[in-house]
Amino acid sequence: MEKSVFYHAGCPVCLSAEHDIINLVGASNVDVVHLGQDKSKIAQAEHAGVKSVPALVTPNGHVLHINYGASMADVKG
């Protein structure tokens, strides 16, 4: 199965959601990208349709925005 990508920015809401998603989906099925630490991935995330973090981009390209940690504008700031 192609992997999902979990985008987050290190906020508490993000980390809690990350643990939940990894428990549910399995660590081997998810790539985790920390946009706060790797700002070069922000454009990739926006291109995928990510409006806020945490968000999970599924293998078929759907974006699941989970709870609410920070907007992409906040991540860039």
Add this chain to the structure above:
Amino acid sequence: MEKSVFYHAGCPVCLSAEHDIINLVGASNVDVVHLGQDKSKIAQAEHAGVKSVPALVTPNGHVLHINYGASMADVKG
């Protein structure tokens, strides 16, 4: 593994998220509750911490609000 519970209300956002979650987690690991059709479950969902649908309540009791379909107030209306 104890099951997660996916609460939704039949809205297009909900149905899309339902398909994504079932693909990711596996249908056998998720109970799906349609609050529009089964209003008796609304109190249970609120007690679990669900503020809007679609939402996934994990086996450890965390609530993942996914995208945004409708508030619980809308579901009751």
